[in-house]
Amino acid sequence: MSQINVKVGENSRIFPAPISVAEALKSVDRDLLKKSLAAKVNGEEVDLSFELRPTDEVLSIEPILQETRDGLEVIRHSAAHLLAAAVLDLFPGTKLGVGPALMDDPRYGYYYDVITPETLTEADLPVIEKRMRQIAGKNLAYRREEISRDNLVKLFNERDEPLKCELINEKAGETATAYHIDNTSFVDFCLGPHVPNTNKLKAFKLLALSGAYWKGDANNQQMQRIYGTAFATQEELEAWLKQREEAEKRDHRRVGKELDLFSIQEDYGQGMIFWHPKGGAIRTEMENYLRDELQRRGYGMVFTPHIAKRQLWQISGHEENYAENLFEPTKLPEWMKEETEFRLKPMNCPFHIGIYKTHPRSYRELPVRYAELGTVYRAELSGTLHGLMRVRGFTQDDAHIFCTPEQVETEVGACVDFAYDVFKTFGFETFKVELSVRGEAHNKGFLGSHEDWENAENALVKALKAREIEYERIEGEAAFYGPKIDIKVEDSIGRLWQLSTVQFDFNLPERFELEYIADDNKPHRPIMVHRALFGSVERFFGVLIEHYAGAFPFWLAPVQIAILPITDRINEYAETVGDELRQAGFRVETNLKSDKIGAKIREAQIQKVPFMIVLGDKELEENKIAVREKNKGDLGAMNLDEFIETARKLRETRALTNV
RNA sequence: GCCCGAGUAGCUCAGGGGUAGAGCGCAUCCUUGGUAAGGAUGAGGUCAUGGGUUCAAAUCCCAUCUUGGGCUCCA
Numbered sequence: 001m002s003q004i005n006v007k008v009g010e011n012s013r014i015f016p017a018p019i020s021v022a023e024a025l026k027s028v029d030r031d032l033l034k035k036s037l038a039a040k041v042n043g044e045e046v047d048l049s050f051e052l053r054p055t056d057e058v059l060s061i062e063p064i065l066q067e068t069r070d071g072l073e074v075i076r077h078s079a080a081h082l083l084a085a086a087v088l089d090l091f092p093g094t095k096l097g098v099g100p101a102l103m104d105d106p107r108y109g110y111y112y113d114v115i116t117p118e119t120l121t122e123a124d125l126p127v128i129e130k131r132m133r134q135i136a137g138k139n140l141a142y143r144r145e146e147i148s149r150d151n152l153v154k155l156f157n158e159r160d161e162p163l164k165c166e167l168i169n170e171k172a173g174e175t176a177t178a179y180h181i182d183n184t185s186f187v188d189f190c191l192g193p194h195v196p197n198t199n200k201l202k203a204f205k206l207l208a209l210s211g212a213y214w215k216g217d218a219n220n221q222q223m224q225r226i227y228g229t230a231f232a233t234q235e236e237l238e239a240w241l242k243q244r245e246e247a248e249k250r251d252h253r254r255v256g257k258e259l260d261l262f263s264i265q266e267d268y269g270q271g272m273i274f275w276h277p278k279g280g281a282i283r284t285e286m287e288n289y290l291r292d293e294l295q296r297r298g299y300g301m302v303f304t305p306h307i308a309k310r311q312l313w314q315i316s317g318h319e320e321n322y323a324e325n326l327f328e329p330t331k332l333p334e335w336m337k338e339e340t341e342f343r344l345k346p347m348n349c350p351f352h353i354g355i356y357k358t359h360p361r362s363y364r365e366l367p368v369r370y371a372e373l374g375t376v377y378r379a380e381l382s383g384t385l386h387g388l389m390r391v392r393g394f395t396q397d398d399a400h401i402f403c404t405p406e407q408v409e410t411e412v413g414a415c416v417d418f419a420y421d422v423f424k425t426f427g428f429e430t431f432k433v434e435l436s437v438r439g440e441a442h443n444k445g446f447l448g449s450h451e452d453w454e455n456a457e458n459a460l461v462k463a464l465k466a467r468e469i470e471y472e473r474i475e476g477e478a479a480f481y482g483p484k485i486d487i488k489v490e491d492s493i494g495r496l497w498q499l500s501t502v503q504f505d506f507n508l509p510e511r512f513e514l515e516y517i518a519d520d521n522k523p524h525r526p527i528m529v530h531r532a533l534f535g536s537v538e539r540f541f542g543v544l545i546e547h548y549a550g551a552f553p554f555w556l557a558p559v560q561i562a563i564l565p566i567t568d569r570i571n572e573y574a575e576t577v578g579d580e581l582r583q584a585g586f587r588v589e590t591n592l593k594s595d596k597i598g599a600k601i602r603e604a605q606i607q608k609v610p611f612m613i614v615l616g617d618k619e620l621e622e623n624k625i626a627v628r629e630k631n632k633g634d635l636g637a638m639n640l641d642e643f644i645e646t647a648r649k650l651r652e653t654r655a656l657t658n659v
Numbered sequence: 660g661c662c663c664g665a666g667u668a669g670c671u672c673a674g675g676g677g678u679a680g681a682g683c684g685c686a687u688c689c690u691u692g693g694u695a696a697g698g699a700u701g702a703g704g705u706c707a708u709g710g711g712u713u714c715a716a717a718u719c720c721c722a723u724c725u726u727g728g729g730c731u732c733c734a
Contacts, residue, residue: 097731098731098733098734099734100731100732100733100734101732102732103732104732105732107728107729113731119662119663120662120663121663121664122663122664122728123664164734167733167734168734170734171733171734172734176734177734178734188734189734190734191733191734207728208663208728208729209662209663209664209728209729210662210663210728210729210730211661211662211663211728211729211730212662212729212730212731213661213662213730213731214731215731215733216730216731217731218660218661218730222661222662222730223662223730224662224663225662225729225730227728227729253727257670258670264726266707266724266725266726267725270725270726381660381661382660382725383660383661383662383729383730384729384730385726386727564694566691566692566693566694567691567692567693568691569691570691594689594690594691594692595692595696595697596690596691596692596693596696596697597692597693597694598692598693598694598695598696598697599695599696599697600694600695601694601695601696602694602695602696603695603696604695605695606695612694614693614694616693617693618693626693626694628694633694634693634694
């Protein structure tokens with residue numbers, strides 16, 4: 001029994017006990033050990049220093065290589081420890097919170113939450129980072145220690161680390177594990193695994209400083225969070241930083257300003273969007289497209305007010321369940337002596353229900369589909385506001401479908417098809433679908449009968465399966481009033497945006513006592529489905545700006561054609577050509593400045609105008625136009641009619657490129 | 660809301676206890692130039708707002724407003 005039977009890949013070896021994972025790997029393949037950061041023994045993650053115990057079974061060892069996702073996680077987690085060690089070193093008396101690796105956040109790779117004696121500022125980040133490099137350069141070992149819970153609590157008590165003690169008491173079993181970085185004063189309560197030595201951390205960077213509540217709860221004390229990232233190699237880090245720069249360049253706030261699309265004005269109110277003519281042109285196209293599609297798909301367009309009696313929001317349950325996002329009630333002026341209170345609408349649903357209820361419904365008229373570009377107002381915390389992405393007033397491309405249980409599956413399917421069609425039109429190709437359901441353990445607090453939930457979930461699943469759409473099922477993530485499908489899209493630089501949602505609602509039909517008369521001549525409760533495709537028109541606009549980096553396809557471009565006369569002898573001809581194009585329904589700008597043609601072209605390029613029409617004496621003489629496409633350059637001279645034909649086709653097909 | 664930044668010309672930003680700066684944009688004039696920047700001249704700012712320190716504040720301090728990054732993907 002003092003032997004250990006080990007399997008690494010296809011290689012089996014027998015070693016005399018004791019032996020560490022590292023030694024076992026090394027004897028199989030020396031290079032393999034070099035590339036390994038940790039390992040999995042029979043599936044369990046361990047450090048390379050882990051001592052294998054004699055046992056009858058064969059221990060299968062799978063190294064965690066640095067180029068894998070697991071490897072990256074180890075690197076980042078270890079970098080977080082290194083960060084904490086540096087902070088402790090620089091700022092004695094610092095209290096530590098938690099410091100995990102972040103694997104799914106494109107912005108950051110890890111963080112550590114700390115409370116330092118003096119609050120940190122961004123100027124401290126380079127200092128901390130420098131100290132991290134110094135420590136890493138000393139080739140210090142990450143050392144794991146198994147220790148009883150009580151002793152570990154004692155240890156952290158002595159170090160005056162109350163938050164750590166709290167965590168240990170919450171999470172640890174009888175025995176806990178602690179990690180040290182040798183020759184530093186840093187110890188952490190941590191499961192590991194970690195890199196064997198700081199020399200494995202070659203590419204890391206600190207990125208940002210922010211506030212964070214202990215355990216994410218605003219009732220708890222606020223700590224300072226230091227964000228960083230780390231990669232296996234310097235090249236990867238640099239590539240990532242470059243990609244980050246790219247993303248910054250296409251930030252919708254920056255592009256929105258450069259192209260004069262929209263503004264947010266501090267003097268008028270935070271979180272409210274002003275659409276300038278150029279943004280307005282894009283929005284008009286988006287809406288026209290949507291309205292066409294809604295009409296084709298059997299929706300009725302409705303328009304409803306922005307405020308309603310407060311009582312309505314009591315019936316709907318918004319005051320009860322959505323209170324934190326509601327604006328306070330408002331009233332008529334004092335002198336009118338009318339006490340009725342009103343509220344700005346946070347959602348459109350009650351209004352659509354109002355229309356549904358204006359007369360008795362027969363099963364023969366179902367499904368009823370109401371669509372509205374409904375502007376809603378929500379009280380978002382000022383700190384969460386962000387450009388077009390998070391605002392206080394926005395327009396939903398909202399719709400509500402009232403139908404019978406038999407119709408649900410078809411209706412849900414049609415919504416999903418609709419969403420996919422819309423996204424493809426705007427040039428999105430990759431989607432991620434999430435099905436949020438009640439979940440086994442969460443029967444409490446959810447409205448509606450068990451049967452309703454089953455049926456609803458089945459309808460959602462069937463609709464997805466019929467379309468062979470892969471989806472992720474998320475237990476317990478449903479809204480309290482019903483299950484839902486969320487659709488996320490991936491933009492041109494690989495970021496995911498949650499846009500569409502299709503949600504069942506068991507709550508409102510109940511609260512508003514919705515009915516239809518079925519073929520049994522009895523009243524039944526209709527099923528209600530909420531559905532939004534863009535989600536918010538403002539937000540979708542923001543996503544589009546970033547997706548296209550401001551270079552909108554022809555049908556959406558705020559200025560589709562720039563007319564650039566070479567000399568002012570041609571101005572009149574330029575105006576004529578411009579007018580004809582406007583008559584043909586295109587958005588045209590004529591540049592009559594006394595700039596040279598190169599400068600005019602440059603300006604149009606910067607404004608990302610799809611087509612330029614260059615006009616000189618030659619064109620005037622021959623009654624032609626010289627066309628230049630934004631990406632392809634000079635296309636040569638052609639007749640205006642010819643060009644209009646091409647442009648019409650691009651517009652009508654909503655082509656994504658100007659081929 | 661809370662933590663840390665930031666707020667100077669239309670935009671991007673430099674400066675910094677003692678006449679307010681640049682580039683781009685804009686205007687005027689010269690130039691009429693053939694596919695990514697022609698030249699000259701000029702206009703534009705209570706340095707976010709309010710208070711304080713000081714002989715003196717855009718600069719330092721405090722408050723307010725606005726804005727940016729964030730606010731448990733678990734030890």
